[in-house]
Amino acid sequence: QVQLVESVGGSVQAGGSLRLSCVASGESYSTYSRYCMGWFRQAPGKEREGVADISGDGTTNYADIVKGRFTISKDNAKKNLYLQMNSLKTEDTAMYYCARRYSLYCNGMGSTLYNIWSQGTQVTVSD
Numbered sequence: 001q002v003q004l005v006e007s008v009g010g011s012v013q014a015g016g017s018l019r020l021s022c023v024a025s026g027e028s029y030s031t032y033s034r035y036c037m038g039w040f041r042q043a044p045g046k047e048r049e050g051v052a053d054i055s056g057d058g059t060t061n062y063a064d065i066v067k068g069r070f071t072i073s074k075d076n077a078k079k080n081l082y083l084q085m086n087s088l089k090t091e092d093t094a095m096y097y098c099a100r101r102y103s104l105y106c107n108g109m110g111s112t113l114y115n116i117w118s119q120g121t122q123v124t125v126s127d
Contacts, residue, residue, distance in 0.1 A: 002026040002116055004098050009121035016125070017086045022098030022118055024079040033076035036106035038114060039083045041094035041123075048097070050109025052083065061106060066092075088125045095120045 007021040020039070024032050038053035052062045052072035060072050071084040081098050099114035107113075 002100065004100060004116055004118040006096070006098055006118045006121045009096060009123040011124040011126065012088055014088060014090055014125055014127055016088050017084070018088065018123060019085070020083040020096055020098075020121065020123070022081040024081075024100070027079070029076050029079050032079045034104060036101040036103050037072075037074060037081045038099050038101065038106060038109060039070075039072060039081075040097045040099060040109075040111055040114075041092075042097070042120075043091075043094040046094075048111050050111065051096070053106040053109060054081070055106045056104040059105070061109070063109065085123070088123075090125050090127060092123065093125045094123060096123050097121075 003025050004022050012018050034056045036055050039051040040048050042048040054060045054072050069087045074081045097120045098118045100116040101114045
C-alpha cells in the first residue's frame with residue numbers, strides 16, 4: 001500500500017524560505033514516476049487549496065498566489081517530492097499536504113481528484 005510521508009514543516013519569518021519534502025513508500029520508483037503529484041494547503045477556517053502540481057512527464061503548474069515564489073520538483077529515483085518556498089508571506093501559513101493522483105497528467109488542482117494524501121505538516125510564517 002502506497003504511503004506518503006512528509007518532512008517536518010517549520011516556522012519562519014516573512015521573507016524567508018522553507019523546503020518541504022514528501023517521500024513515497026510501498027511502490028517502485030518506476031511506478032512512482034508515472035503519476036501526478038501535488039501540494040495542497042489548508043489554513044484554519046478555509047478550504048483546502050491546490051498550491052502546485054507536477055505531472056508524470058515533469059510538467060508543472062502553480063496557483064497564481066504562489067507563482068514565482070514556490071517551486072515544485074521531484075526525484076523519481078528517491079521517490080521524493082519537494083516544494084521549495086521562497087519569499088514566504090504570513091498568508092502562506094497553513095497545514096501543507098502532498099498528494100498523489102493516479103493519472104499521468106494532473107489537469108487541474110481539485111483536491112477531489114487526488115487519491116492518496118500525506119499526514120500534513122504545519123508551516124507558520126510570522127511578521
